[in-house]
Amino acid sequence: MTQYTVLSEPTTLAVRPGKKIHLRDPLNQADSVDISIDWGPWLTSSETVSSATWTADSGITVSGEAVSSPVTSATLTAGTIEDTRLVECAITTSGSQIRSVVIEVEVVNLR
Secondary structure (H helix, E strand, O other), X not given: OOEEEEOOOXXXXXXXXXXXXXXXXXXXXXXXXXXXEEOHHHOOOOOOEEEEEEEEOOOEEEEEEEEXXXXXXXXXXXXXXXXXXXXXXXXXXXXXXXXXXXXXXXXXXXX
C-alpha cells in the first residue's frame, strides 16, 4: 500500500481514497493541525461530496468538521503522548459512493 506524507501544518491533501496518510511531523501533545482533503480527482464531473464523517482513535479529538465540495476539513488535536493514532474521513457522494482515507498521527511530548 502506498503511503502519502504531509506536513503537520494547515494543508490540503489530494489523496487516493482507500490509502493511508502519515503525518511526517508528529503532533506535540495538545497541539492541533488543520487538515483538508480534496476529493475532486476521484469524483465524476457531476458528483459532489454530500457528507463527511470523521472518526478517530482515542487520544485524538476531531473538531470543526466541514464540507465544501469537493473539499472536507477538520481540526485534529492530540491528547495521548507517544503513540500513533488513526483518523478516518469517510465521505458519501451525490452518486451514493462511499470513499475514505486514513490518517496516521504520531503524538509526542516535545516540551
